[in-house]
Amino acid sequence: MSARDQILDLKTRMGQSIIGQEDVIDRLLIGLLANGNLLVEGLPGLAKTRAIKAMAKNLDAGFSRIQFTPDLLPSDVTGTEVYTQTDQGGTFRFDPGPIFSNIVLADEINRAPAKVQAALLEAMEERQVTVSGKTHKMEPLFTVMATQNPIEQEGTYPLPEAQMDRFLMHVNVTYPPVEDEVEVIRLVRGEEVAANGGSDVSGKPKPAAIPQDAVFQARAEIGQIHVSDAMERYMADLVYATRTPSAISPDLARWIEVGASPRASLALDKCGRTHAWLNGRDYVDPLDVRAIAHDVFRHRITLSFEAQGDGKTPDDITDEILKTVALP
Structure with a gap:
């Protein structure tokens, strides 16, 4: 089975546990395959945690959940040096924290103070954690x-x-x-009956987890997706429009206070190629970029007070940019 077939199988399995959130499943897969970190925001009860757990459950990978609370300490996330007494004398050994896993669910991340959130930065960006002057590498996945x-x-x-x-x-x-939502009711009811040994237990063997090699192979194939010069310029133009809104339209100039960083251009490229690969294409077209532009810009555009007063959202700004910037 090819890497794409295995990833699509993973998507199907996730869809069996998450009803009505196809776009969220797609974004979780894009984040995994693009080797990035995701911020998932939504009202309580919308299956944010369930979706991430469904991915981890069907993937041959370690899973760790960190419940962020105001009293959490950085060492609760990264781990700490522990003094251990041995026959040769006392020594310190590193006791790794829950951040050392493949898929890390940082639940309600905004409930922890800045010091704890900062403990995540090195792991998210550098794929390593430094404790007591020693650097500890994260897993490849x-x-x-x-x-x-x-x-x-x-x-x-x-x-x-x-x-x-x-x-x-x-x-x-x-x-x-x-x-x-009707299907959600039926799904959860069936899961409860099955958990209690009821008649809804299918008896079917649990399928084998998708191996990590499928993810690495998919990433290698995504790296070969063709991006034309025109598409590269289109992605750069979209990001540049957030920094020079006055050159695009007077409304954007009033609404945008701070534009997107170069990380937005890199994200458009990674996510656009991944979106194309998931849809069976070996090249990126404008539809791929436009499909993920809102998710890339949503947290990178700072709105002015005037925009907030007008009830505008980053998605509204992105819509205006997509309408204004010329297609390649």
Whole structure:
């Protein structure tokens, strides 16, 4: 079975556990294959945590969940040096924290203070953790998928811009259609019956987990996806439009306070190639870039007070940019 077939199988398995969130599943897979970190935001009960756990469950990879709370310490995330008494005398050994896994779920990341959030930065960007002057490398397959609640502000700490920029994409989870919600009721009811040994237990053997090699092979194939000069310029133009909005339209000039960093261009390239690969193409076209532009820009565009007063969102700004910047 090819790497793409295995990844599509992973997508199908995730879809069996997550009803009505096909776009979220696609974004989680793009983040995994593009070797990036994701920020998943949505109201309580919209299966943010469930979606990430469904990916980890069907992938032959380690999974770690960190519940972020105001009293969490950096060592609770990274690990610490522990003094151990041996026959040869006392010595310090490193006791790794939950960050040392393949898929790390940082649940409600905005509930921890800045010091704890900063402990994630080195791992997210450098794929390593430094404790007591010693550097510890992460596994080759490593990604942080963080969740946060957009409406609950009491007891939360806004993520610093430097950390936000390190997330490859900012994924919004919305309410499912009513038809899908009916299927959610049936799915959860069946799971409860099966867990209690009821008649809904199918008896079918659990399929083997998707091997990590499928992810690495997919990444190698994605690296070979063709990106034309015109598409490279189109991605750069989209990002540049966020920095020079006055050259695009007067409205954008009023709405944008700070534009996107060069990481946005890199993210458009990585996610665009991954989107094309998932759709069976060996080249990137404008549809791939436009499909993921909102997720790439959502956390990288800082709105002005005037935009907030007008009720504008980063998605509205991205819509305006996509309408204004010429296609290649």
